Amino acid sequence: MREKTLRICEKGHRYYKSTDCNTCPKCEQENKPVEGFLARLSSPARNALIHEGITTLEQLAQHTEKEILKLHGIGPASMPTMRAALEEKGLSFK
Incomplete structure (x- = not known):
């Protein structure tokens, strides 16, 4: 170390x-945002999405889970949080 x-x-x-x-x-x-789906994510995951210009659930829904998982800072642990946020708005990954 x-x-x-x-x-x-x-x-x-x-x-x-x-x-x-x-x-x-x-x-x-x-x-750190105080509301919205980005507030529920870890800093690395949040920063990865923001870096890609993904700041709304509608923008997130335009991508596949596989595409999102390829982003540096996004890991499998972030996916359930994003899926749940999408489902709450009647959306899903592409």
Whole structure:
């Protein structure tokens, strides 16, 4: 395991990480949505969808589960949450 190093984000938050990921956990918490399906997902999964321009359930429904699982940050554990959110709106994966 790599040693954790001190990092400071552009907002001045100080945090330690052992990976190459430059995401500030404090900024991530501040940016987390409080409602909607994205609020139910982990930061990596949420960021993967946002990076692909998927911010609504209607946009999510335009993709297959296989396509979504290929995104970096999305794992099998995220799928039940997304399926449930889609079903609540009468939608499903393509």
